[in-house]
Amino acid sequence: MSDQRVLATEFEMLAALMEVAGQNAFKVAAVRRVARVLEDFEGDLRAVAAEPGALESMDGVGKSSASKIRQWCDDGTIAELDTLRGEIPAGLVPLLDVSGLGPKTVGRLWREADVTDHASLRAAIDDGRLAALPRMGAKTIANILDSLNFAAQSADRTSIGRALPMAESLAEDLRSVDGVHRVEWAGSLRRGCETIGDIDLLATTSEPARLMERLTRRPDVTKVLASGDTKASVRLEAGIQVDLRVVDREAFGAALLYFTGSKEHNVALRHAANTRGMRLNEYGLFKDDGDETPPQDRGMSPLASVTEADIYQALDLPWHPPELRESHDSLDAAPPDLIDQGDIRCDLHTHTTASDGHLSIADMAREAIARGYHTLAITDHSKSSVQAGGLDEQRLRSHIDDIRAVDASLSEIRLLAGAEVDIHADGRLDYDDDLLAELDIVLAAPHVSLRQSPKDATKRLVAAVSHPLIHILVHPTGRIIGRRPGLEPDMDALVAAAAEHGTALEINANPQRLDLRDRHVRKALAAGARITINTDAHAAAHFDFMRYGVVTGRRGGLTAKSCINAYSASELMDWLDR
DNA sequence: GCCGTTTTCGGCCCGACTGTTTTCAGTCG
Numbered sequence: 001m002s003d004q005r006v007l008a009t010e011f012e013m014l015a016a017l018m019e020v021a022g023q024n025a026f027k028v029a030a031v032r033r034v035a036r037v038l039e040d041f042e043g044d045l046r047a048v049a050a051e052p053g054a055l056e057s058m059d060g061v062g063k064s065s066a067s068k069i070r071q072w073c074d075d076g077t078i079a080e081l082d083t084l085r086g087e088i089p090a091g092l093v094p095l096l097d098v099s100g101l102g103p104k105t106v107g108r109l110w111r112e113a114d115v116t117d118h119a120s121l122r123a124a125i126d127d128g129r130l131a132a133l134p135r136m137g138a139k140t141i142a143n144i145l146d147s148l149n150f151a152a153q154s155a156d157r158t159s160i161g162r163a164l165p166m167a168e169s170l171a172e173d174l175r176s177v178d179g180v181h182r183v184e185w186a187g188s189l190r191r192g193c194e195t196i197g198d199i200d201l202l203a204t205t206s207e208p209a210r211l212m213e214r215l216t217r218r219p220d221v222t223k224v225l226a227s228g229d230t231k232a233s234v235r236l237e238a239g240i241q242v243d244l245r246v247v248d249r250e251a252f253g254a255a256l257l258y259f260t261g262s263k264e265h266n267v268a269l270r271h272a273a274n275t276r277g278m279r280l281n282e283y284g285l286f287k288d289d290g291d292e293t294p295p296q297d298r299g300m301s302p303l304a305s306v307t308e309a310d311i312y313q314a315l316d317l318p319w320h321p322p323e324l325r326e327s328h329d330s331l332d333a334a335p336p337d338l339i340d341q342g343d344i345r346c347d348l349h350t351h352t353t354a355s356d357g358h359l360s361i362a363d364m365a366r367e368a369i370a371r372g373y374h375t376l377a378i379t380d381h382s383k384s385s386v387q388a389g390g391l392d393e394q395r396l397r398s399h400i401d402d403i404r405a406v407d408a409s410l411s412e413i414r415l416l417a418g419a420e421v422d423i424h425a426d427g428r429l430d431y432d433d434d435l436l437a438e439l440d441i442v443l444a445a446p447h448v449s450l451r452q453s454p455k456d457a458t459k460r461l462v463a464a465v466s467h468p469l470i471h472i473l474v475h476p477t478g479r480i481i482g483r484r485p486g487l488e489p490d491m492d493a494l495v496a497a498a499a500e501h502g503t504a505l506e507i508n509a510n511p512q513r514l515d516l517r518d519r520h521v522r523k524a525l526a527a528g529a530r531i532t533i534n535t536d537a538h539a540a541a542h543f544d545f546m547r548y549g550v551v552t553g554r555r556g557g558l559t560a561k562s563c564i565n566a567y568s569a570s571e572l573m574d575w576l577d578r
Numbered sequence: 579g580c581c582g583t584t585t586t587c588g589g590c591c592c593g594a595c596t597g598t599t600t601t602c603a604g605t606c607g
Contacts, residue, residue, distance in 0.1 A: 024579085025590095026579070026580085026589085026590055027579045027580090028579090029579085029580095029590085030579035030580055030590095031579070033579090033580085034579085034580095060579095060580075060581095061580090062579060062580050062581080063579090063580090064579060064580085065579075065580090099605090099606090100596095100604095100605070100606090101605085102604060102605050102606085103604095103605095104603080104604060104605085105604070105605085134598095135597080135598060135599080135603080135604090136598095137597060137598055137599095139596085139597060139598085140596085140597060140598080143596090143597090187607085197607095198607090200607080226594085226595055226596070226606095227595095228594070228595060228596095229594095230594075231594060231595070233595090233606095243606095243607080245594090258592090258593095258607090259607075261607080263591090263607075266591070266592090266607095267590090267591060269591090270591045270592080271590090271591080273591095274591085275583080275584085279591095279592095280591080280592090281591080281592060281593070282592085282593070283593090294592085294593075
């Protein structure tokens with residue numbers, strides 16, 4: 001793992017321990033912010049640390065954190081963190097993730113009931129120590145126990161590939177309730193994050209009670225966590241939490257903005273409002289008259305509230321698409337004109353029954369035609385991918401003939417004969433150049449040796465993108481979200497080589513991969529490299545993964561102009577032949 | 579701990595809901 005990733009988890013741990021120790025919440029938030037900055041950092045951290053003042057010039061990093069980072073670079077530890085680790089049991093930190101337990105309660109459990117981890121918390125519940133504490137009623141304890149049991153059997157975050165279809169079906173169900181005017185999802189799902197914590201739904205209706213009842217009485221609800229006039233929270237069988245808020249129609253934009261987040265974007269917006277003599281909450285943007293009582297409770301009319309765009313405009317800020325509302329996105333700079341799914345006109349990475357796909361060449365072509373594409377590349381695995389039925393030289397030659405034959409029979413679409421060629425650990429390719437030259441399109445991919453050192457990975461991938469016959473480096477790191485981290489090449493070096501040699505970098509749209517990831521896309525674009533978004537389809541339904549790739553591109557600031565898939569058929573052919 | 583067209587000190591987003599309380603602390607998003 002890279003220095004900054006390791007250090008980010010150290011700062012995250014520092015923040016958690018400070019919380020349990022009862023330290024000032026703003027300090028904790030500041031430390032946590034540094035963890036995020038480190039998480040997002042791309043480049044050579046030690047080089048930056050060695051340059052006087054460079055760390056301090058990063059947003060959110062001050063003198064104290066800079067000194068901790070340098071300390072860690074020098075001797076691998078942070079004194080303050082070591083001290084806290086010595087004082088506070090490590091087992092308390094995971095308790096912060098148990099729903100309903102916050103820093104105050106965890107601190108109390110530790111100091112007043114000798115709780116040090118999950119197991120001792122259960123023991124304290126069993127032997128009645130918890131019930132003996134003030135403000136620890138039967139319901140509170142039952143909720144803690146329930147959360148403990150839930151946490152024990154479910155993953156903490158859900159892939160966007162699972163959450164988005166779920167949100168679509170929930171929203172459809174709720175839209176059918178009498179009186180409902182509108183239902184939309186917000187939160188990290190709307191921002192297109194690769195994993196999401198829970199599904200946030202926002203609704204307008206003339207009959208809130210009816211809507212709340214529809215959600216809380218769904219057959220797949222396993223627990224109702226909260227249920228009020230304007231808010232309900234439930235847990236579904238699928239192990240995911242759904243929050244539903246009902247808002248007034250006139251306040252929908254303010255509410256959507258608020259519940260979409262990110263938290264940091266909201267804070268920045270509210271700050272912007274404050275400096276302009278205004279006050280922003282989920283009911284609208286109001287003139288700040290200094291009165292503590294919320295303006296909407298005093299019958300004040302908002303300056304803006306109906307749409308998100310109204311609010312940005314009233315703040316004199318450019319509108320930000322949800323995908324560009326993260327902590328690292330600037331509030332003042334006008335966002336680029338992001339690519340849309342409608343801009344996508346081809347899929348350049350797909351598989352057939354020749355290797356490990358489920359459909360024939362002709363069936364794949366039909367799926368692509370149904371999606372309005374002008375071109376489809378058939379790119380089965382190369383010989384080293386034995387487990388995937390990779391093609392040896394002879395089979396590939398006959399596969400090329402098969403693709404050309406089907407292509408000749410179709411007028412609606414152009415089929416490209418391609419291959420997804422393994423990049424060996426040392427950077428060599430799985431086929432000879434003579435054979436690669438016979439293909440219309442050549443993809444290179446790392447499939448094995450995904451734990452090699454960053455240095456070796458960089459060498460390997462730079463060799464691939466520098467090869468004159470390679471058009472695209474696909475799923476460049478080989479990561480699988482939540483399962484394996486994949487390669488950690490020097491992205492600066494990789495995107496620079498890709499830009500220099502005119503090789504495109506893929507955003508693999510499979511929601512388990514999303515590789516390149518959003519921040520790498522940003523880097524690639526800054527270096528002038530081309531991006532392509534492909535589904536890696538092995539079956540008909542996989543063509544629909546495209547939207548996850550598009551949203552990842554959008555999070556990286558991708559425009560149609562920089563994306564190969566938005567080219568016309570002739571532009572694409574020119575690019576392939578260059 | 580961080581930051582500055584209010585500020586180098588004194589703030590730091592703000593409201594809903596729950597549970598345990600007779601007015602509010604803690605958590606969550």
